[in-house]
Structures are given as structure tokens and as C-alpha cells.
Amino acid sequence: MEEKKLMKGNEAFAEAAIRGGCHLYFGYPITPQNEIPEYMSRELSKHGGSFVQAESELAAVNMAYGGALTGHNVFLSSSSPGIALMQEGISFMCSAEIPVVMLNISRGGPGVGGIQPGQADYRQATKGGGNGDYHVPVFAPASVQESVDLIYDAIPIAERYRNPVMILADGMLGQMMEPVTLPEHRAVRSEAELLAEKPWALNGHGDKRERMVIQSLHLKPEELEAHNMHLEEKYQSMRKELPKYQIKNCKDAEIVFVAFGTMSRIVNEAIDQLKTEGITAGLIRPITLWPFPEAAFDEIDPSTKVVISTELAIGQMMEDVKSAVAGRFPVELIYRTGGMVPTPMEVARRAKQILEAIR
Amino acid sequence: MATHKYFFAGFGGQGILMLGQIMAYAAMIEGKEVTFLPSYGPEMRGGTANCTVIVSDGPISCPIIDQATCLVAMNQPSLVKFESLVSPGGHIFLNTSLIEQDVARGDVIVHPIPATDLARDIGEERAANIVMLGAIHKMVGGVKRESLEMALKKVLPESKAHLLALNLTALDAWKQK
Amino acid sequence: MKTVFEYTRGMRPVTTTYCPGCTHGIAHRLVMEVLVEKGLLGDTIGVSPIGCSILSHDYMNVDMCESAHGRAPAVASGIRRALPNKTVFTYQGDGDLASIGAGEIIHAAHRGELFTTIFINNAIYGMTGGQMAPTTLIGQKSTTGVDGRKKEISGMPLRISELLATIDGAVFVERVALNTPANVRKAKKAIEKAFTVQQMGLGFGLVEVLSTCPTNWGLSPVDSMTWLEENMIPYYPLGNFRCPEEVK
Numbered sequence: 001m002e003e004k005k006l007m008k009g010n011e012a013f014a015e016a017a018i019r020g021g022c023h024l025y026f027g028y029p030i031t032p033q034n035e036i037p038e039y040m041s042r043e044l045s046k047h048g049g050s051f052v053q054a055e056s057e058l059a060a061v062n063m064a065y066g067g068a069l070t071g072h073n074v075f076l077s078s079s080s081p082g083i084a085l086m087q088e089g090i091s092f093m094c095s096a097e098i099p100v101v102m103l104n105i106s107r108g109g110p111g112v113g114g115i116q117p118g119q120a121d122y123r124q125a126t127k128g129g130g131n132g133d134y135h136v137p138v139f140a141p142a143s144v145q146e147s148v149d150l151i152y153d154a155i156p157i158a159e160r161y162r163n164p165v166m167i168l169a170d171g172m173l174g175q176m177m178e179p180v181t182l183p184e185h186r187a188v189r190s191e192a193e194l195l196a197e198k199p200w201a202l203n204g205h206g207d208k209r210e211r212m213v214i215q216s217l218h219l220k221p222e223e224l225e226a227h228n229m230h231l232e233e234k235y236q237s238m239r240k241e242l243p244k245y246q247i248k249n250c251k252d253a254e255i256v257f258v259a260f261g262t263m264s265r266i267v268n269e270a271i272d273q274l275k276t277e278g279i280t281a282g283l284i285r286p287i288t289l290w291p292f293p294e295a296a297f298d299e300i301d302p303s304t305k306v307v308i309s310t311e312l313a314i315g316q317m318m319e320d321v322k323s324a325v326a327g328r329f330p331v332e333l334i335y336r337t338g339g340m341v342p343t344p345m346e347v348a349r350r351a352k353q354i355l356e357a358i359r
Numbered sequence: 360m361a362t363h364k365y366f367f368a369g370f371g372g373q374g375i376l377m378l379g380q381i382m383a384y385a386a387m388i389e390g391k392e393v394t395f396l397p398s399y400g401p402e403m404r405g406g407t408a409n410c411t412v413i414v415s416d417g418p419i420s421c422p423i424i425d426q427a428t429c430l431v432a433m434n435q436p437s438l439v440k441f442e443s444l445v446s447p448g449g450h451i452f453l454n455t456s457l458i459e460q461d462v463a464r465g466d467v468i469v470h471p472i473p474a475t476d477l478a479r480d481i482g483e484e485r486a487a488n489i490v491m492l493g494a495i496h497k498m499v500g501g502v503k504r505e506s507l508e509m510a511l512k513k514v515l516p517e518s519k520a521h522l523l524a525l526n527l528t529a530l531d532a533w534k535q536k
Numbered sequence: 537m538k539t540v541f542e543y544t545r546g547m548r549p550v551t552t553t554y555c556p557g558c559t560h561g562i563a564h565r566l567v568m569e570v571l572v573e574k575g576l577l578g579d580t581i582g583v584s585p586i587g588c589s590i591l592s593h594d595y596m597n598v599d600m601c602e603s604a605h606g607r608a609p610a611v612a613s614g615i616r617r618a619l620p621n622k623t624v625f626t627y628q629g630d631g632d633l634a635s636i637g638a639g640e641i642i643h644a645a646h647r648g649e650l651f652t653t654i655f656i657n658n659a660i661y662g663m664t665g666g667q668m669a670p671t672t673l674i675g676q677k678s679t680t681g682v683d684g685r686k687k688e689i690s691g692m693p694l695r696i697s698e699l700l701a702t703i704d705g706a707v708f709v710e711r712v713a714l715n716t717p718a719n720v721r722k723a724k725k726a727i728e729k730a731f732t733v734q735q736m737g738l739g740f741g742l743v744e745v746l747s748t749c750p751t752n753w754g755l756s757p758v759d760s761m762t763w764l765e766e767n768m769i770p771y772y773p774l775g776n777f778r779c780p781e782e783v784k
Binding site: 024026050052054055056058059060062063064065066067068069070072074088089092096202203204205206207208211212213214215216217 | 548577578579580581583586590593594596597598599600601602603604607610611612613614615616617618619622623639640642643646647
């Protein structure tokens with residue numbers, strides 16, 4: 001085990017991707033994730049990898065598709081408006097079944113918005129910003145260490161399902177520094193090992209086999225429907241296998257907060273503050289945003305008065321919370337938006353007001 | 360469980376983020392839990408800069424603070440803007456070389472440190488941040504002196520390694536009267 | 537008996553679905569013959585973006601991937617970075633390359649990416665049904681310009697080879713046509729050189745191929761050849777725009 005290092009989030013994320021085996025990176029400058037392409041431009045060549053500063057996020061995502069269809073692991077990063085531009089490629093890769101791992105260091109929107117932390121890409125990430133029936137697993141880390149671990153683990157998950165996987169972090173996680181323990185470098189696979197593991201990857205037929213095609217165009221509707229049903233089977237497996245969440249004293253809680261990423265850390269402290277005022281509160285922290293961890297909501301004590309979706313967005317996750325709660329408890333919302341981040345005190349005060357109104 | 364919540368503020372170019380990073384490194388070296396949260400924005404130079412460093416013996420849930428136990432104001436606007444952030448009984452370190460105004464509150468411990476002047480005296484005005492760090496160490500503690508030295512070595516890039524001696528001098532430049 | 541002609545193994549033995557008189561078939565064949573003759577067929581990956589030629593992967597006997605509209609140069613850049621020892625090409629139409637993919641082709645050329653682009657210019661959108669392209673000629677009718685292209689509304693047709701020849705990384709740029717046997721032979725020569733440039737690692741290469749679209753032009757295959765010669769070649773002059781010393 002390596003010693004702990006104090007690392008800036010963005011640099012730790014880039015290093016995690018390299019150690020996980022992503023030696024191809026394509027990116028475009030956008031705040032607040034610029035340290036990632038900068039880090040990759042310095043470090044990737046040391047691992048025999050390749051860094052390209054693309055002309056746009058649109059080009060970057062398509063370069064990623066090109067790199068990944070050869071069986072090599074590719075890492076992509078951007079921030080909200082850049083991720084919006086990448087939607088074409090994300091939908092395409094889901095259809096063509098090409099695995100990549102991408103990271104959104106999200107900021108306030110809509111439009112160009114601002115550069116301070118936001119979670120308003122929740123819907124874009126979980127409901128698909130691109131066209132068609134597809135899903136992308138979305139992991140939401142709450143610390144630099146957890147981001148590192150989730151990026152590292154996302155690489156084999158993307159490979160296993162042959163599907164893009166997204167890590168949804170935010171500007172605060174990207175910019176802050178925390179001690180991290182970095183994972184080991186994954187063993188580098190030879191070209192032959194890669195092709196044995198990924199028989200679908202294009203490498204030239206070498207006059208030894210039939211030519212292969214990677215495609216997303218299916219002009220015959222019956223063919224496309226069959227393809228989509230095949231994809232849906234994968235999504236069903238993901239729904240069973242991927243949900244991940246953390247739960248904190250939900251047993252006798254009057255209030256159960258639901259919060260992910262940065263916001264969950266603020267809520268954690270708000271819970272401590274509420275406790276000093278005699279109010280017991282718990283937290284459900286979804287780690288996967290898609291698939292949404294609905295099972296977590298079965299653990300809420302029947303005596304709970306209210307479930308509060310707590311977001312840096314205006315009720316985007318609340319839609320999924322309501323669906324998971326399924327009418328069992330009232331669902332309320334606490335939010336800040338546009339890059340504003342509430343303090344724990346602010347969350348505690350609002351939660352108290354909500355509770356009093358319900359009592 | 361001891362938790363220090365430092366808030367460092369000044370203008371861009373004063374080494375505010377570096378100050379926070381050294382503190383964070385030093386704490387990590389001692390095996391403490393730590394978070395370093397910088398403000399970030401489009402101003403590369405000359406704008407305002409601030410960062411929050413939390414050092415604790417136990418896990419830190421939230422990197423954002425409601426209240427600081429210690430405010431370090433390297434220029435006047437920082438004092439005006441962040442004075443109210445300090446918890447009652449907390450500390451305010453003032454860079455009196457650049458701040459003429461007094462602290463209005465009576466419920467905090469004020470440490471006037473002429474950091475920029477002292478740094479100029481040792482030949483490098485830009486080391487004012489390290490002079491201040493030395494003063495914080497002497498008055499508040501939090502981390503050991505040798506941890507700060509090790510952290511300095513970590514944070515200084517290779518190209519600036521020759522500045523280590525100067526920085527160590529800066530660390531001792533302010534002496535308690 | 538001496539064999540004077542045979543079906544290239546670079547093409548799969550299937551019937552294409554291209555319209556009668558379309559020159560895609562000739563262009564496909566030229567590219568594949570070059571790859572066979574260079575011994576590269578088994579080491580090549582092609583990229584076919586949206587357009588009639590997205591189906592070229594059904595016909596070309598190489599590993600191929602589709603790409604979104606216009607993005608083939610970005611996809612090819614990614615492939616080439618992952619597989620530095622393979623041969624990569626894109627086969628793009630004029631709507632794809634000169635319009636929606638103008639950014640991608642310029643920047644692939646600008647980075648000097650080591651792949652070859654076959655650019656089929658037939659001055660119209662084929663797959664979507666005869667809409668105006670950036671390359672549509674003044675006065676030429678299209679389904680989005682039924683009275684013919686007007687300069688005041690749509691500007692002058694875009695000359696891609698001339699544009700790309702100003703970019704340092706585009707070390708080989710040539711415009712050819714498929715309207716006569718002699719021009720077809722010249723086209724093959726140019727394609728051969730463009731792949732040589734890639735093999736030698738000299739930079740990005742593009743061959744613009746003036747082609748016909750009898751269906752959307754509303755002309756017979758023979759009249760289309762004449763129309764190409766009389767209308768396209770005067771505006772899009774044939775010839776080499778850039779060629780490195782090594783392959784001259």
C-alpha cells in the first residue's frame with residue numbers, strides 16, 4: 001500500500017485513471033477541470049500513452065470512441081457544458097457498445113452558467129442527454145479518495161458491460177485537496193491479451209478472419225428493435241448489480257435527508273447540528289445515481305416524518321426520490337443552485353422549519 | 360476531538376493557497392484528517408484568493424465551514440469581508456503591514472503581525488505568507504514545527520528548492536514579544 | 537490464359553445498394569485496390585460516417601467502424617493514437633466533411649494526424665435526398681434550393697482542397713475526378729500516394745474525389761459525367777495542391 005498523498009482532486013482523478021489502465025485521454029479546456037488535461041499532458045507519455053487536446057468536446061468524445069473501439073481503455077473528462085456537447089458521442093457509444101470512463105466536474109448551469117460547483121447535471125447524467133433508449137451508469141463520489149476509487153473501479157465495469165460509465169463529481173471535489181491513497185497500477189495488457197479479452201475490438205483482420213464492423217446504424221426497424229432489446233437486457237443487469245448507497249442512522253430518524261456528492265458532506269454536518277437541538281436526522285447517500293438505489297428507501301423507519309432531497313439543483317434528484325419513496329413519506333426539497341453552496345447551518349435551519357411545518 | 364478550522368484570505372499572488380497547502384500537508388504528515396478547499400475563479404493574478412483548511416483528529420464530514428476558529432487576513436478587504444466568520448473566542452491574524460483598520464469585534468483574540476514588513480526585512484516580500492505561518496504556529500499551534508518544515512519541502516516545486524532556506528528563515532521571522 | 541482483370545479481394549463479393557451510375561463503386565474499388573497492392577488490407581481500419589457511404593463497411597473488406605455525422609476525422613484520430621502501427625482512413629462525403637464535420641477535418645489536418653481521408657465531393661447531400669451542400673454549385677438545384685444555389689443566400693461553394701492545402705499538417709492534398717478512364721487512373725495514383733504519406737509518417741493526406749450523383753442531380757449516368765466535366769471541374773480544378781518531396 002502506498003503512503004497517503006495530499007492531492008488536488010482533479011490531479012488525483014487523472015492519476016486514478018492512469019493507474020486503472022486508461023492510457024488514452026482526449027480533452028478540451030474547461031473550468032473547473034483543467035488540471036485533468038494538464039496532468040494527462042504531463043504524465044501519459046511516461047506510460048506510453050497518448051494525450052490529445054481536442055478542438056472541442058464533440059471531437060474529444062469521438063476520439064474517445066475511436067480509441068476505445070480498438071479495445072484500449074480511454075478516459076474522458078469535462079465539465080457541464082462540455083458534457084452537453086458530448087451527448088452525441090455518449091449515445092453513439094452506448095449503441096455501438098464501446099466502453100469509456102468519463103468524468104464530469106460539474107458546475108452551475110443552464111447554458112454557460114458559472115464555474116462554481118453544481119449538481120444540476122443530475123438529469124443530463126441519469127436520464128440521458130442524447131437520443132434513444134440508452135443508459136449510462138453514474139457514480140457520485142463524495143470525497144477525493146472515493147472519487148479515486150470509483151474511477152479506478154469504473155474501468156472494469158465499463159469493460160464488463162461494454163458501455164460508457166460516468167463519474168459525476170463537482171467543482172468542489174475537483175478543486176479541493178484531501179489525503180489519498182492511490183491504487184496500484186493495473187497490469188498493462190499486451191495487444192494480443194486485449195484482443196483475446198475483447199474479441200469485438202477492431203485491429204485489422206490480418207487476413208486471418210472476416211472483417212468486423214462496429215456500428216450504430218440499423219436501418220431495418222426490426223433489427224434496431226432487437227438491438228435495443230439486447231441493450232435493455234444489459235441495463236436490467238446493471239439495475240440488479242450496480243446500485244450502491246450509504247445509509248446513516250435512518251433507524252429512528254425524524255428527518256431522512258437524501259444527498260449525494262459534495263452535498264452529502266454538508267448534510268452530514270447539518271445532522272450533527274440538528275442533534276444538538278434534539279432533532280434526529282439520518283442520511284441516504286446514493287453512490288450510484290443511475291441505477292438509483294431504490295432499495296435504500298425500504299430502510300427508512302415508518303416513524304420518519306419527512307424525507308428531504310437536498311441538492312445543488314432545483315429538485316432534479318427529487319423526482320427519483322419521490323419515485324423511490326412511493327408515497328410512504330412526504331418528500332421535501334432543500335436546494336441552492338447556480339454555484340451557490342449552502343452551509344451546514346443553513347441546511348439545518350431549513351430542515352427544522354420543514355419539520356416544524358409538518359409536526 | 361480537536362478541530363481547527365483555518366480560513367486564509369488575501370489577494371492573488373500573496374501565496375494564500377500555498378499557505379493553506381503547507382498547513383494541510385503538515386497536518387497530514389502528523390496523521391491528522393485534513394481538507395483543503397480553495398476558492399477558484401477566473402482571476403489568475405490580482406484577484407481575491409481564499410482557502411479553508413480543516414485539521415482534525417477525527418473524520419471531517421464537511422469541507423465547507425460555517426465558522427472559522429482562525430482567520431488569517433493578509434489584506435484589508437479580507438478582514439472586512441471575513442471578520443464575522445470567526446467563532447467567538449477564535450483567532451484573527453492580521454497582516455498589519457497592509458491592514459490599518461482594527462478588528463471591530465471584542466470576542467476574538469487578535470494577533471497583529473507585520474508579515475509583509477518582516478518578509479521584506481529578510482529580503483523577500485513574497486515570503487510574507489510563510490512569516491504568517493510561523494506566527495500562527497507559535498500562537499495557535501495545531502501542528503508541529505518539524506511537520507511544517509517537511510510540508511514546505513513537499514510544497515516547494517523542484518525549481519524553487521533553493522528557496523527552502525529563505526522560507527525556513529521566514530518561518531522564524533516573527534518573534535513573540 | 538492470362539488474367540487481365542479480376543475482382544479485387546479488397547471488396548467483399550456482395551452487390552452494393554448504390555444508385556445506378558453512382559461513382560461510389562469506382563472510388564471504393566480504387567481505395568481497396570491500393571490497400572491490397574500495398575499489402576495493407578489486413579492492417580487497416582476504415583471509418584465511415586453518415587452519408588450514403590456509411591454502408592461502405594458492407595462492401596470494403598477491412599475492419600470498419602461507423603461514425604456520427606462529420607466526426608470521422610476525430611474517430612480516426614482516436615484509432616490512430618491507440619494503434620500507431622495500423623493504417624487508418626476515413627471515407628467521407630461533402631455534406632459530412634465540408635459542412636457538419638468542417639471543424640473535425642481542419643483540426644485533424646492541423647494536428648497532422650496520420651490517416652488518409654477520401655473525400656467524395658458530388659456537390660449534394662445524397663442519403664438525405666438531394667439537399668444543398670456547402671459544395672453545391674451556383675445555380676445548381678437542390679431540394680433545399682429549388683431555384684438553384686444563390687450566392688447572396690448561401691455564399692459561394694466551398695473549395696476544401698484549397699482550404700486544407702493552407703494547413704501545414706495536411707502534407708498531401710490532391711483533387712481528382714472519376715469522369716474518364718484517364719482520370720480514374722490518376723485518382724488511383726493520388727490515393728496510392730496519400731496512403732504512402734501515411735505509411736511514411738509524414739502527416740495527414742486527403743484526396744478529393746469529384747463524383748456524380750445521377751439520382752439527386754436528376755440526370756442520366758452518362759449526362760452526369762458530362763455535367764461533372766462541364767460544371768464541377770471548372771470550379772474545382774483538378775490537380776495536386778500539396779505533396780511531400782518523398783512521394784513526388
